[in-house]
Amino acid sequence: MKKSAPGTASGTQLEGGALGTSGIVFFVVAAAAPLLVMAGVAPLALDVSGIGAPGGYILAGLALGIFAVGFTAMSKYIHNAGAFYSYISIGLGPRWGLAAAVLALVSYNALEIGIFGALGYFAQSTAVDLIGLDLPWGVWSLIGVVLIWILGSRSVHVGARFLILLLTAETGILVLLAVAVLLRGGAEGLGVESFAPSHVFSLGLGGVLTLAFAAFAAFIGFEATALYREEAKDPSRTIPRATYTAVAFLGLFYAFMVWIIIQAYGPDHALALAASDPAGMYFGAIENYVGGWASTLMELLIVTSILASLLAFHNAITRYAFALSREHVLPQVLGKLHPVYKSPYVASAVQSLLAVVVIVVFAIAGADPYLQLLLWVNSPGVVGIVVLQAMAAAAVLAFFRRDRRGHSVWRVVVAPAAALAMLIYATWLIVTQMDLLTAAGPAVNAVLVAVTPVSLAIGFALGTRLARRDPARFARLGTTDVDAESLDPGVTRDCASDRERHR
Numbered sequence: 001m002k003k004s005a006p007g008t009a010s011g012t013q014l015e016g017g018a019l020g021t022s023g024i025v026f027f028v029v030a031a032a033a034p035l036l037v038m039a040g041v042a043p044l045a046l047d048v049s050g051i052g053a054p055g056g057y058i059l060a061g062l063a064l065g066i067f068a069v070g071f072t073a074m075s076k077y078i079h080n081a082g083a084f085y086s087y088i089s090i091g092l093g094p095r096w097g098l099a100a101a102v103l104a105l106v107s108y109n110a111l112e113i114g115i116f117g118a119l120g121y122f123a124q125s126t127a128v129d130l131i132g133l134d135l136p137w138g139v140w141s142l143i144g145v146v147l148i149w150i151l152g153s154r155s156v157h158v159g160a161r162f163l164i165l166l167l168t169a170e171t172g173i174l175v176l177l178a179v180a181v182l183l184r185g186g187a188e189g190l191g192v193e194s195f196a197p198s199h200v201f202s203l204g205l206g207g208v209l210t211l212a213f214a215a216f217a218a219f220i221g222f223e224a225t226a227l228y229r230e231e232a233k234d235p236s237r238t239i240p241r242a243t244y245t246a247v248a249f250l251g252l253f254y255a256f257m258v259w260i261i262i263q264a265y266g267p268d269h270a271l272a273l274a275a276s277d278p279a280g281m282y283f284g285a286i287e288n289y290v291g292g293w294a295s296t297l298m299e300l301l302i303v304t305s306i307l308a309s310l311l312a313f314h315n316a317i318t319r320y321a322f323a324l325s326r327e328h329v330l331p332q333v334l335g336k337l338h339p340v341y342k343s344p345y346v347a348s349a350v351q352s353l354l355a356v357v358v359i360v361v362f363a364i365a366g367a368d369p370y371l372q373l374l375l376w377v378n379s380p381g382v383v384g385i386v387v388l389q390a391m392a393a394a395a396v397l398a399f400f401r402r403d404r405r406g407h408s409v410w411r412v413v414v415a416p417a418a419a420l421a422m423l424i425y426a427t428w429l430i431v432t433q434m435d436l437l438t439a440a441g442p443a444v445n446a447v448l449v450a451v452t453p454v455s456l457a458i459g460f461a462l463g464t465r466l467a468r469r470d471p472a473r474f475a476r477l478g479t480t481d482v483d484a485e486s487l488d489p490g491v492t493r494d495c496a497s498d499r500e501r502h503r
Contacts, residue, residue, distance in 0.1 A: 051271065146352075
């Protein structure tokens, strides 16, 4: 097992220099679960928005690309694994930073635990289809928890290798389908109607961004590039490169693969299938164009795709917990690192235990793993992350408002302001269309929507209490770094003065 470079790992530091750009991109893209998004979610987006659905992914990618402009500009001044929490603490002040930390922990846990429902659902059906083994979905979900815990508590290298293998396989099967469709010219010939403005905006901008829940949700986790800052090689270069690469790849790949499924069936037939048999669209297409063996392989790979996503989210959660415990916001035991792997293994165990509790409760209650555990638990997580992105955009504006620190007006004023406006609008659309996402009643949807403001309120209240009881620790929130002495003194002074203005 690879050890840390001298001086880069200790009881309070993650394994330094462990990840390059490609390794971080694999974590981020794996969290997005491309095969699950395409086979399990994209047909629903197609049903909502028509053949202009590929354009929805392009628009979401552009919006998040603009967000990344300011996000990466500020990354120079962020030196720990806190990501959104650190950005918002430094930009908007420690109270809002702690509010963001609570929301981030709630949102990422909701996303990961909800996805265990998808794992149980798909693993159960795949095992029945392939080997005739019919175990309850909860058993498969719990097996997944154990596997993710084992991998998540090991070195980040182990997780990276696992994700590279699984991500290559799941994107490979989609590329295989794409090549087959292109070589046969689709069902009715290849056309580019999906990208015509008349189709992309056929439902109006509001309709396109209603689809944007599916589109924005498909990008969830791309901001996690910043969570791996302490483990990145040359983070000032690696983090921006990984962020732009992940957003560009996901936006283009999603749009391409949704366009491919339209070509595979022809526009009219594709829309009919999206309404009548969304779950079978990609499986039917690959069986028709490649063969039954490929459809069987896709069934297996959608399970591994979910596992890859779970591991990526698990790593994000444990690094948030690590950053907060190191600053004495959470119990310090959560920041304890494995003596060999330099991973936050205690936080990994606690998060896994939480997942077990939720899965068991839903299973005992007889809940549906897909319609309830996945959709009900995931939806507030998506809302929370989009809100955090909006808060981070506001933090960038606040941080650079008096001193652009050598950056262009476009990078630290125009781009983050545009991103803030788009993300606020996207949040409003997602919240007002929650019933389309959960298929639940008004009472359930009200509870799911309330998770975000309640989490923010709890975090803000904790910040206010900490400011009164321990001003010194309050002033340090979001600034604990790998090696404070190695930072540019000018950066340190900038961060300190900004924080004084927000106290």
